[in-house]
Amino acid sequence: MKRFVLIVAGLLAACSQGSDSVVFHAASNPATLADWNVLDIRQGHLVPSGGSTVYEVNAPLFTDYAHKMRTIYSPSVAPVRDDGSLDFAVGTVISKTFYYPENETGTVITPDNGRDAIDLSTHRLIETRLMVLRETGWSPVSYVWNEAETEARLKRTGAVVPLTLSGTDFAYVVPNENQCAGCHATDMTTKVLHPLGATGPQIKNRGHMVVSGIMQHGATAVQADYRDTNLSLDDRARSYLAGNCAHCHNPVGPADTSGLDLSLSAQVGPEMGRCKPPIAAGSGTGGHKFSIMPGDPDNSIMTYRLASTDPGSMMPELGRGLVHAEGVALIREWIAEMDGDCGT
Template sequence: MKRFVIQAAVLVAAMSLIGCKHSEAPVQFHAQGQPATLSEWHVLAADGKRLRLNAGVEPYALNTALFSDYAHKLRTIWMPPGTKATYQADAAFDFPVGTIISKTFYYPRAGDGAVLRVAEQAGETRDGLDLTKVRMIETRLLVRRQTGWVALPYVWNEEQTQATLARAGDTVPLTMHRPDGSAKTSFAYMVPDENQCAGCHATNNTTRELHPIGPKARHLNRDDPWHPGQNQLARMVATNRLQGLPGEGVPHNARFDDPAAPLEARARAYLDVNCGHCHSQVGAADTSGLWLDAGTHDARRLGLCKPPVAAGQGTGDHMFDIVPGRPQDSILVYRMNSLDPGAMMPEVGRSTVHEEGVALVRDWISAWLGSCSSDGTHVALK
């Protein structure tokens, strides 16, 4: 009798698990249209207490991430079962039709209704997000359809139970400070509209096709935060989500905040992910002549003693993009440190200054040697 009761209990538990599994609808790829709510995709599920990832939705992390007003980000990729992304050394991986990439922007909560300016912690997103401790702002989807990539921004409600499509963008007023209450800042967090999404993700100024920015070898080549001891790219291969990964020579960007990494590697990684998708040989800012992507090594193209293409308030009355040893005279630092819409860089995606990023680029320029002559010639030290 006892044995029967135990077997029955096991059966009930098994049936309960099966029922729970079936109650969660699988990820739904929409080949066309613009679903009004994020829940229609079944990539993420939120009930006001926890944000969870659906089956097959895999989180990923970058070495150095794009700055977005100190927001934390939970990034995920879902690909149709049986499909794989194809490795590319320099460009974003070639993802199959049906791929859904998500990026959820959130902040740790402060006790006074504000949000906290703190660095992301290890394990912060290991089991989704504890919504009693964080405030979600938006989730952006990048969807690979037959005709190409489509960007869709969704804004979360106050209850953190649903996110609604915001094609025209949105503005979310926030107050942010450090845990000790210092560095208090009130600002308007800007959710980009569809055109602004395209402004960054159209990484080729000729074709104007949208592409992912983060899922590139140099950004993904790192330890996997959710599976300690495993390389993120190697694990993608092991789980049949990536093909073509070479055995060696995979590019790698530094972490901008890693004090053990060389200063130049950290600064170049920061400029690459924050600026390089526009400031490249083929990007939207190609005519500026200032190329900040990882593949550019010509010092002149990086801004050394290079005068701006167009003068104006964006220069701050400075003469050159980079003046060696003099960050205070360099246009690059001036624009990174500005909140003036006519001068700030990047032009969209931030309403605050990334103090740590500016300090890093200042240090990098301070280490350059030589000077600039009045005609823009670099004068090396003798």
């Protein structure tokens, strides 16, 4: 009898473990986030579930000061490719939940990546985006949370969420499905989507991810954490631009039409913006002649566009309605310290 009880208990445990795995939807997108079992609400907290592991990134994209909880579920240990990307297996589900502390008074300056439980009594959930690796490649899927924070529903056409942050009203814009590719398809010719944060150089807690069986240990470069003031100004600024701009501004990206390359591999010179005239900036020039005027952030198109919230002028084009004051300050400081001029 005792033995029988043990077996049943074992079976139950197995069962509960089985149902507690991420549910991979190989072809279509279910109507609610819960159907994936990537995240779960337990005791008033949003927590990873189904074998998902929280990861952090070194150079996060600014999204209106939203906090982000990122998870990866990987059915097998992903090898690290030579270029630093991870060779995930079909069935991998990556999530990113955008949320804000409620009753926020001061300016949010600490994107608290890595928090592995979001207390719903003090935070407001906005949206959760998934990148799912299917046989056909990576699929983007967006879910928008209801105000009661009980359910996130599929929203393919995007949404507008009016918010107030530190007294400033703004419209938080959830992108539509095509717009996901606007960032995640970094090669405009192949238009193949891939993760931007879940890569060797970007993952901050790499050791934890190795131990958790998400990725193999592999020697790849580490992208600088632009918030780390112990690092050099140049490393921080270049990492900020790479993290926030290079998905489009790379030699084969959607913004290669501009001739401006902000990836980490760009050479210092006109291709990286130094003394580079605008091509199709329109109102984005702010009246300035060069993307970067060395030593003169006030006369640089780059700082003007980062500090704008006009849809026709601002950069990045999508994904923010507020100015990232700390990011602008970093780029201003970087440009201010550049020597030389543009011969004018």
